[in-house]
Amino acid sequence: MEDAEIVALYWKRDEDALTASADKYGSYCAVIARNILSDEGDAEECVNDTWLRAWNAIPPKRPSRLAGFFGAITRNLALDRLRRSRAARAGGGIVTVCLEELAEAVGEEDGTDEIDLRDALDRFLGTLTPAARDIFMRRYWAFQTERDIARARGITAGAVRMSLSRTRTLLKRYLNGEETGK
């Protein structure tokens, strides 16, 4: 089923929208949830909660690309669950590593300026090559390990590491108001 058809089901308040979403994007969202949470049950609950969140968000929203829309919901649900977790799960390690890496670009101090990060990120991502953007998003949006990214893209973990390092440097410059290049 095409994304537009699934969105139309949501707008019609047809509960088949939930089944269609789970059929088409359940595995996709599960990858993200499992990257963040080591507990399979927690990950499954996050994926199931994703459809309910989507049900409450559509309408009024009309997402054009459901993979990103659902994936972002799952990501936020999993991160919330990780933060609330009494016992930090092993899967929390990758989030911690990602935070440390991103500190290279923005530091750890509380930000005081009013930069609209999301808009800035959208613009920044638009300047990257497709490969660099994909690697960056796999890492910091979907929390994949370097090895998983390497396998998915058919490159080496070292190449992933270098790409991420370069992109973080570009992001730092971009957020500091410098020019960035492809």
Add this chain to the structure above:
Amino acid sequence: MKANERLLAAIGEVDPRFAPELLSVKKRPALRWAYAAAGICAVLLIGAAAVHQMGIVRKPAELLTPDSPSSGVGCEQPGIGGRVGVETVNGLPLITAGIESGGMGFEGMMAYSIDELENGNPWREIPSDTAALPVYENLLYDELAQPVYYDSEEDMRRAAEEAAENLGMEVLSTEAGTIGEIRDTTLTERLVSLTAACAGETGSAKVRVSRAGTISAELTPSVPFETAEERAAALGILSTFLGYRDAVIAESGDRDIYGEMNTTLKVYEDSDDPVRKLLNYCAASSRLARVSENGDGTDVRTVWKEPGFDGLNYLGDYPVITEDEARAMLLKGEYLTTVPADTLPEDGITEERIDRTELVYRCSLRDEYAEPYYRFYVRLREGFPAGAVEGLQTWGVYYVPAVRAEYLAEVPVWDGRFN
């Protein structure tokens, strides 16, 4: 919320069109061979500072090793670790070459003469016309700095019991070692080691099993290790613990800026196969530590045994370049190093400054592959470092990958920056 946390949250809100495809496998792009440049750093490298965790660790019984019937030196059916989407050249998976810097510093050695840096490396026993050498994937390598060889405390307990038995002792008690980790304001304990108090008729030992696979034994009383007879007797005792039939000692060392010699004792299994002997020296050796509380002790107090080939998965025999070809690459500036460029004279690396060459396998937890490198000792400029006693000379270490370039997907470039 901290700035990095805010950034991570914002990444989750970016335009959905940027979301990656997570369920498909892409093909490898065209090969690229990048040359490394000399780095800029400050002080001598003091070992690897961090280690990595591996998400997928296979049991030793499932590993492909040179001893297994289906793999090894000269084997025609390399194992590629169950990976999919990995491009091969002539049936061999592409690999990378690179140096992971483990801390602030560079790899250099000080001595009064190059002869003092003799280290017992048996690589000269390999015929100079050897066309291919084995390469392994490091199964313990991962980026999260938490290498896992033993899955559970029970596995570690069994390893400790086996080690004690090999020393002729019994485990009297054990204690799990954990480190606290604060994640999201919650303190949790992560198992990192198990220490066993052991005793037998000949003495006692403190056996420590690390999660990453290292087993050490601190022996009481210590074992005399000065004369040839004492060394032979000690190796007889330790070989059962190490699992060696025919142990070889390799002693190496270098000096500090005050001229004091610091030596390292390695023990490895001898082999009639010179390649296997080099692999044993580099990848499967054990370390001995002398008694240190009384200064320069002559007794061995502690012995460390690493996972060796249990942590490596054989990929295949890779075509390699010759020593002369590697030397030519070094002189052209095609090398990997952590040595700062400003420690060389103005004319850089010249033939007369290359005082020593050897073939090594880099096999630390920070190396993704156990693969051969030519390792060159290049004499740095006189007077470096400042403050060293007169007459001391420093040699910087430079690596040239021995595997032919067409089998290397990429060589990360050291850009001289420290984060």
